[in-house]
Amino acid sequence: MSSFAPPVQRLITELGRLPGIGGRTAQRLAFHLLRASEEDALALAEAIKEVKARIGLCEVCFNLSDGPRCRICSDERRDAGLVCVVEEPSDIIPIERTHEFHGRYHVLGGALSPIDGIDPEDLRIAELYTRVTPPADAPQDEHPTPIREVVLATNPTTTGEATALHIAAHLREQAPQVTVTRLASGLPVGADLEYADELTLGRALSGRRALS
Amino acid sequence: MSSFAPPVQRLITELGRLPGIGGRTAQRLAFHLLRASEEDALALAEAIKEVKARIGLCEVCFNLSDGPRCRICSDERRDAGLVCVVEEPSDIIPIERTHEFHGRYHVLGGALSPIDGIDPEDLRIAELYTRVTPPADAPQDEHPTPIREVVLATNPTTTGEATALHIAAHLREQAPQVTVTRLASGLPVGADLEYADELTLGRALSGRRALS
Numbered sequence: 001m002s003s004f005a006p007p008v009q010r011l012i013t014e015l016g017r018l019p020g021i022g023g024r025t026a027q028r029l030a031f032h033l034l035r036a037s038e039e040d041a042l043a044l045a046e047a048i049k050e051v052k053a054r055i056g057l058c059e060v061c062f063n064l065s066d067g068p069r070c071r072i073c074s075d076e077r078r079d080a081g082l083v084c085v086v087e088e089p090s091d092i093i094p095i096e097r098t099h100e101f102h103g104r105y106h107v108l109g110g111a112l113s114p115i116d117g118i119d120p121e122d123l124r125i126a127e128l129y130t131r132v133t134p135p136a137d138a139p140q141d142e143h144p145t146p147i148r149e150v151v152l153a154t155n156p157t158t159t160g161e162a163t164a165l166h167i168a169a170h171l172r173e174q175a176p177q178v179t180v181t182r183l184a185s186g187l188p189v190g191a192d193l194e195y196a197d198e199l200t201l202g203r204a205l206s207g208r209r210a211l212s
Numbered sequence: 213m214s215s216f217a218p219p220v221q222r223l224i225t226e227l228g229r230l231p232g233i234g235g236r237t238a239q240r241l242a243f244h245l246l247r248a249s250e251e252d253a254l255a256l257a258e259a260i261k262e263v264k265a266r267i268g269l270c271e272v273c274f275n276l277s278d279g280p281r282c283r284i285c286s287d288e289r290r291d292a293g294l295v296c297v298v299e300e301p302s303d304i305i306p307i308e309r310t311h312e313f314h315g316r317y318h319v320l321g322g323a324l325s326p327i328d329g330i331d332p333e334d335l336r337i338a339e340l341y342t343r344v345t346p347p348a349d350a351p352q353d354e355h356p357t358p359i360r361e362v363v364l365a366t367n368p369t370t371t372g373e374a375t376a377l378h379i380a381a382h383l384r385e386q387a388p389q390v391t392v393t394r395l396a397s398g399l400p401v402g403a404d405l406e407y408a409d410e411l412t413l414g415r416a417l418s419g420r421r422a423l424s
Contacts, residue, residue: 004305005278007266011259017252019244025232030263031302032231034276038264040229045260047223048245052253054219055246064246066217090243093216 008034060131062107062124064089072104079103080145085128085167086153087111087160095153103151106131111159112166118159125167132175149179156185156203220246272343274319274336276301284316291315292357297340297379298365299323299372307365315363318343323371324378330371337379344387361391368397368415 004012008030016026033041057063058070061083065071072078072092082103086092087110095101108123120126132147152167154160168180186204187196196204216224220242228238245253269275270282273295277283284290284304294315298304299322307313320335332338344359364379366372380392398416399408408416 005267005276005283007259007263007278008276011263014256014259017256018241020237020240027302027305028232029230031300033260034263034267034301041260041264044226044229045257047219047226048253048257048260051219051223051242051246052250055217064217064220066219071217088243089246090239093239 057107061105062089062109062127063092063105077102081148082151083128083131083147083149084151084153085164087155087163091153091155101151103149106150108154108163111154111157111163113159113162120166123163125170128167129170129174132171132178147178149181152180152182156183269319273317274301274321274339275304275317289314293360294363295340295343295359295361296363296365297376299367299375303365303367313363315361318362320366320375323366323369323375325371325374332378335375337382340379341382341386344383344390359390361393364392364394368395 011033012023012026012030015021015029016023018026021029033044054066055064056066058065058073059068060073061070063070063072065073067074079102082101083106084095084101084103085106085108086095087108089107092105092107095105106124106128108125108128110118110123112118112120112123128150132150150167150171152164154163164182168182171178171180184207185200186207187193187200193201223245224235224238224242227233227241228235230238233241245256266278267276268278270277270285271280272285273282275282275284279286291314294313295318296307296313296315297318297320298307299320301319304317304319307317318336318340320337320340322330322335324330324332324335340362344362362379362383364376366375376394380394383390383392396419397412398419399405399412405413
């Protein structure tokens with residue numbers, strides 16, 4: 001569109017590359033930034049630059065972190081013997097929001113998907129195994145608490161399930177002392193049985209629990 | 213949320229201040245930027261900075277521009293005798309998209325709304341009158357073509373209508389030689405009469421045209 005000055009067009013293009021932001025929305029956001037005060041617009045630009053400059057991955061769990069270790073791995077009050085395995089750093093947030101989990105995490109960086117060419121070597125699965133069974137020559141202070149339970153919290157999707165089963169099989173064999181659990185799958189709270197899909201209802205049935 | 217490093221939280225906050233971007237979306241966009249390559253993420257930051265540094269308002273029509281005059285006002289092929297009055301720079305885009313208008317623009321910067329404290333002095337209405345009736349002492353080369361028609365293309369809303377009526381009344385009195393027109397209001401193309409609202413249908417009726 002010839003009526004846009006090149007810097008405006010460039011901003012619309014860049015905004016349009018964000019996920020879920022279509023052409024119209026990108027245009028609306030660009031005009032918002034043009035109308036916004038210099039200070040507000042530059043605060044966003046600075047926040048992007050800062051996040052790219054300062055945020056890396058935690059050396060222990062591969063969560064996002066602004067230091068060598070993330071806030072959860074640095075928190076001595078969190079149970080180091082309990083590790084929750086998730087696909088992405090963003091999966092940690094909903095779990096933290098429940099306030100039900102007081103252990104630590106391990107971020108795989110995705111899920112196994114041979115069809116997309118994602119094999120175990122592409123994920124941080126080997127690093128998980130090293131955390132569970134540290135090599136004999138590891139310095140003692142690096143692994144003060146042995147891991148006693150691994151909660152597999154990959155998504156309840158085909159690839160997430162496959163990843164969980166893959167890790168569970170390995171741990172059962174290589175680290176039989178460790179309990180391996182999986183997030184429960186079933187009806188979401190507030191759901192209506194009438195409208196539940198068969199797969200979810202099947203899971204809810206096969207995973208039924210005795211009422212105490 | 214204690215599990216976010218401060219730079220990540222700051223980015224989520226800044227993204228959440230964009231219009232139509234809620235908390236969840238801001239988080240999703242932030243994680244996208246974190247996953248994106250350094251180059252891609254910084255391209256967005258740069259585009260924002262550049263747009264704020266280089267884009268100002270056209271000295272003639274107040275459209276966004278990267279120079280003293282916008283591309284439309286600098287385009288000698290555009291009819292300088294025909295001026296379309298719009299509320300915001302973003303309103304120019306859909307009009308340009310029709311390829312039906314070959315004149316120039318005048319951006320008011322909003323619409324009259326006494327309830328929100330927006331009076332004629334807060335808009336670029338005086339500047340429009342100066343364009344239509346240049347002062348006698350204006351340098352000749354600044355106004356080569358006299359304006360013969362003003363198309364009022366403010367929104368078909370209460371405030372947009374009020375603004376159009378206000379400008380039309382003034383021009384009728386002060387510049388009777390100028391034709392003042394208003395965008396037609398009526399049924400959108402492809403609409404269904406059965407579902408048209410009374411106001412729109414009323415406008416379509418009162419604005420009916422003879423078929424040639």
